[in-house]
Each structure stands twice: as C-alpha cells, then as structure tokens.
Amino acid sequence: MDLDAIMRRWELEQLFTDYVHCLDADELERWPDFFTEDCFYRITSAENYEASLPLGLIYATSRNMLKDRVSALREANIYEPQRYRHLVSSIKVLKDEGARLDLAANFLVVRTMQEGDMTLFAAGRYLDQVRRDDGTWKFARKNVVLDSRQIDTLLAIPI
Amino acid sequence: MDLDAIMRRWELEQLFTDYVHCLDADELERWPDFFTEDCFYRITSAENYEASLPLGLIYATSRNMLKDRVSALREANIYEPQRYRHLVSSIKVLKDEGARLDLAANFLVVRTMQEGDMTLFAAGRYLDQVRRDDGTWKFARKNVVLDSRQIDTLLAIPI
C-alpha cells in the first residue's frame, strides 16, 4: 500500500463520515449531494437482497428522486420527531476500478424519539459503488441492506 | 491530503481510542490527563445543547475539577458495579486552526451491570476542541451531547 492508496482510504472514510453526520444532523437537503446524478438508492432487507428482489422500502434511480423524497418528507412532516445516530465500521473495498469502487461497510443506527426512548433501530450493510466526480467521491449506487425484515413501516428518513 | 494530514488523522483516532479504553477499563485516575488544565467538560442532552442551556449533568471547568470528580466517585462508591463499552465512529474535523481543532464524533455506550444485564446506555455526539499540548493532543473542550434526555439519574461515570 502506497501513499496514494492510503490517501484514498482516508477519502472513503471521510465520505461515510460526512454522509452520516449529514443524516444525524437532519440536514436532509444536503443528502442528495452525496450521490451522482444518475444514482441508484434503495433500502431493502437482506432476505430480499439475497433473493434479488429488485424493489426496496425506499427506492430511487436519480438524484432528483432523492431531492423529491426530501421535499416530500419536509412537507408531509408526518413522522414523529426523532434523532438518528449512525455508527459505521469496517469499510472494505470489494472491487477497485480506479475511479469506480465497490464498497461494503457495516452500520448500526440508534433512534431516539422525542420523549427520549432509545432503540436499536437498524443494523446491516451498505453495499455501495462510489465514483470519482469532480475531485470528490460520490455514491453511484447505495444499497442499504437491513439485517432484519421487521422494519418500522413508518421508516421515512434515509439511512 | 498530504502525509502530515494523514499523520494527524491517526493521532486523532488514537486520542479517541486511548480515551475510551481508559474509561472502559475503569482507569478513571488517568482520565483527567486527556484534558488541558483549563479544560471544559460536560455531559448534556441534545435538546439542552441546541437551546444553549449552559449546564449539564456533569460539568467541569478545569482538570482539577475532573480529578475531584474521580476522587468523589472512588470514595462514595455509590454506584453499582458496571462496565462501559464505547464504540466511536465518524470522527470529523469541523474547524482547523493548526494546533487547535474542533471535532465531532459519534459514540454509543453499552452498559453491563454486575449481574450481566446489558443495555444500550447512551448514544450521541462528542463535540470537542483539541489542542496540541507538549507534543500530544488534549481535550480543551468536550461536550458529550446525548441524543436522549431520559438519562439514568445515577449517571456517575464519565462518558
């Protein structure tokens, strides 16, 4: 591993760090900026992922769809006030094509409701593809693969 | 990012690593050494933090106050035997002034009581300022911002 490889690893760590701080701070308007224009995003269960079922709980095929989703969330405002706290660990490069990388990472999300109730909300893997875009890495594909199929049907905020 | 920047990132990772191993090993006597002499330390809720309420559940404005706190904990010995396990993730430099940095990091603490009961005890953010002091980084300010306002009122051990 040379200096270039180490620098790239830091950049990837940084990408996930910025991503989760954006979500945890409820700065959802900035969230689509982590993706390429033609991105693919979905939240699905491990079971469905392994069965290659295409759809997910949340599903988008462009950055504009992500923006629409944020607008809808802000306007509808149906969800009870809550905080997310993401822990990310074990980022791994699965496939390296220079300016395009396949990545896996483990995550865990703790959710805290307005009254203070804290629950282990989600655990699973990110299975992502990142692309170098204008000097920064962006998510071209993000599969949020939840270990559990019992998912809060009011799941509204991105993970 | 050059080699100096990468080395500094490792130093910051190391600072948090040493900090949590100290707490998780219940080596509280070493805990004040992670802070500058004129440090600020508090544990507060996200709600209070965002409302700029100054006080916290634990509050100290010098390293000596932290030492006093540890002495009090050891003498009183009121708390039930318990273990902490910290997970830290997503350390981020918010502001860089060379020898003084503002940082954010996500954490989660699992608490295990003597009988073996394990609970998700706390989740939240560290919002810290570190300063270069005698060749090592020390915490000049540490805000432990808990996502939940429902906090065990017997909270006694530092986070």
Next chain:
Amino acid sequence: MDLDAIMRRWELEQLFTDYVHCLDADELERWPDFFTEDCFYRITSAENYEASLPLGLIYATSRNMLKDRVSALREANIYEPQRYRHLVSSIKVLKDEGARLDLAANFLVVRTMQEGDMTLFAAGRYLDQVRRDDGTWKFARKNVVLDSRQIDTLLAIPI
C-alpha cells in the same frame, strides 16, 4: 509516526474488517484462515478473564480445532438461522515487537433472528496477538472477552 507505521495501521484495520465481514457473511469455512496454525482462540467473560480462569465458552488451541468447530456447526446445524453484525472500534496496539503485536479493540455484535428480532447480542473487547505470516497478519491469539457473563448458552457461531 512514519509512512511504515501508517501502512501497518491500515493493515490492522483491514485485518479486523476482513475478519468481521467473513463472520457476518456466514463464510465460516474461511474463518480459520485468519489464524496461525498454532493459534489460541477463546470466548470468555470479563469476569473469568480477570480471574485468570483458563477455559472459555469456546476454546481452541490450533487452527485445526477451529476447522473442526466449523465442520461440527455445519453438520449439527442446530442453531436457529441468525445473522451477526459486528461493529469494531478503537483498535489499539498494546505491545509492539515488530512482527508480533498485542492488540485491543472494542466490539459490539447485533444478532438478527430469522423472524427479524434484533438484539444487542454481545459487547466486549478483543485482546489479541497478531503475527506477520507470509506477508499478512494472522491472529496467533484471540481472546473474545465479553462484558456480560449472561451469555446465550446456544452461543455457537464465532465472534
């Protein structure tokens, strides 16, 4: 810290990353390859570890014993389908002898059962010794020290 030291730190991060992805993907057949031939592996409680009680819940003194364990797990197939999700944090070099390092790291395991029930299954420390073997780091000793002594007696899968 020089470039060599930074590269080594990445290698250690990578070792733990590969290790947990192997377990979380249930690719147990590859699990013994993370160990040296004469390895020591056990899962024990913090209480027993501190009292220097030698045995553990799972105990092996060679890579072949780890392979036997995997075979037994696959044949018996007694355990209910479940997923693990490991979060690892705060890897620390405790002792550095060049090609042999003593390490500590914090971990947390979330377990998801087939029906989707998700629990905080285990939290604790890895207390490991790694050795440079054929250009890669392998675990020569791995103590999985669980914070809780209340351990699921059906504990079957490695941590």
